[in-house]
Amino acid sequence: MLSLRQQWTRVVVLIGILYALVGIGFAVPATHVKAWRLAAWVVSALAFAAHMAYERFRLQNSPRPAALHVATAVALGAFGLAVGANINSLSAGSTNPHRPLLLLSLGIWPVMTGLPAFLVALGIGSVVGRGVRSARET
Numbered sequence: 001m002l003s004l005r006q007q008w009t010r011v012v013v014l015i016g017i018l019y020a021l022v023g024i025g026f027a028v029p030a031t032h033v034k035a036w037r038l039a040a041w042v043v044s045a046l047a048f049a050a051h052m053a054y055e056r057f058r059l060q061n062s063p064r065p066a067a068l069h070v071a072t073a074v075a076l077g078a079f080g081l082a083v084g085a086n087i088n089s090l091s092a093g094s095t096n097p098h099r100p101l102l103l104l105s106l107g108i109w110p111v112m113t114g115l116p117a118f119l120v121a122l123g124i125g126s127v128v129g130r131g132v133r134s135a136r137e138t
Helices: 004-025 033-058 063-091 099-137
Strands: none
Touching (some): 004 033, 004 063
8 A cells, every 4th residue: 555645646747747748749739729729728627626636635635735746746747848848849850049948948837837836726725625624514
C-alpha cells in the first residue's frame, strides 16, 4: 500500500503528464483548430476538477496542501508543454531569433500557470470545505 505522500506525488506526475499530452496532442490537428483548442480546455478543466476532488475527498487534504498539489501538476504540465515547444523548434530546424525566449519558457510557463492554478484551487478548496462542513452540520 502506498503512503499518502506517494499517492499524491504519483497523481501529480500523472496529471502533469496528462496536461502536457493534451496541450501537445490537441495542437496537432490542422483542421477545426478552435474546436480542438476548446476541447483541450475542457479536458484540462475536467482533470483540474477531478484532481481537486481527489485531493479534498479521497486524500482529505486541507485547502492549502490540496491547492499546492493541484498547482504542482499544472506547473509540471506547463513545463512539459515548454519542453515540447523547444523540441519542436529544434526539430523544425528553425533559426528563429525567438529561440532564447523559448528557452525562458521552461521556467516562465510553469510559474505563469502554477501560481494562478494555486489561487483558483485554494479558492475552490475553501468554498468546497465550507459547503461540506455546513452539510454535515445540518
